[in-house]
Amino acid sequence: MTRILEIREKIESFYARAASYVDMALRFVLLLFLLFGMAGMFGGVSVFANGFVILLASLLGALLPFRALPLIAGVFSVGFAFTVGVDAGLVLLLLYMTLYCLFLRFVPEDSLAFVLTPPSLAFGLPALVPVVAGLRRRPSSILAIACGSFAWHVLKSLSVCSAALSELPAGDYAARIRLFFGSVLSDPGVVIEILALAAAFIVTYGIRRTGIDHAFMVGVVLGSLTCAFFIELGHLALGQSFQMVSSLLGTLAVIVIGFVLQFFWFAPDFKRAESFDFMDDDFYYYVRVVPKERAYRRRLESAAAFSEEAAAGETDFLQEAGAGFGEQPEAAMTTSDEEASS
Secondary structure (H helix, E strand, O other), X not given: OHHHHHHHHHHHHHHHHOHHHHHHHHHHHHHHHHHHHHHHHHOOOOHHHOHHHHHHHHHHHHHOOHHHHHHHHHHHHHHHHHHHOHHHHHHHHHHHHHHHHHHHHHOOOOHHHHHHHHHHHHOOOOOHHHHHHHHHOOOOHHHHHHHHHHHHHHHHHHHHOHHHHXXXXXXXXXXXXXXHOHHHHOOHHHHHHHHHHHHXXXXXXXXXXXXXOOHHHHHHHHHHHHHHHHHHHHHHHOOOOOOHHHHHHHXXXXXXXXXXXXXXXXXEOHHHOEEEEEEOOXXXXXXXXXXXXXXXXXXXXXXXXXXXXXXXXXXXXXXXXXXXXXXXXXXXXXXXXXXXXX
């Protein structure tokens, strides 16, 4: 365990020294992954699916703050929608403008939650973003997660219906819009999924705020199970088949990822927790202090070794000094005798 703590502290030290470069690399990789994922969903030979254009956009996103990632991803998704049809592009543009107004107005700092929700849903890890956000963020992050989930379902519906849209007449806008947009609004599974994500966040956030021992680990486990439970309950209510194996594997993966992240972010050492109270003229204060886990054993061993070396060096110095001081009177006496005899 001490070795793992040392590795964590080295990683933290490296990130403290090169935080800006690490963040730039993370933005580049994340945006590159998102844009290539959208290109794979829609295919085609449009300019938005060109690898060089995607690379340039990812480099641009790496230089911009995290708040710019939803904007760049939204521009590409609207561009892909225009390749399906002008009506699809306009409707998606209007929808995204509404989502961005809500997002930028209330939770502009939750850009990562908004951007990471679609890929987590695509990989079968729906509880990942709400559980991780529940460990770090405040309840308003639910809005960013809900917007990301809704945007993902709209893109998914548009990519699935792109072939059917090409067969409809270009002037029949009502039927075309109803085909790809109505399927999302009329699907109760979308609402159930958003409610499941919100429930996972609330459970994780609520347990984290209780301050009980191992609250972060308990919140990760219960939040992941809550999301899986509500999603499977929605499948039962809609008469759909259960997906127990994939749901179980996704829940286990989210729990492992949550444990790793909370180890780097928090890792409290409850064995050394202390409680004390004090007061001033107006209030009584009851405080519980839980320190973070650190590599104390290795530090104590290093401190003990340093103390032994210092003690050994001091002993050698005293011996040499004592020997020198012992010889000095004898030399002085010999010199004085010779002077007296002369």
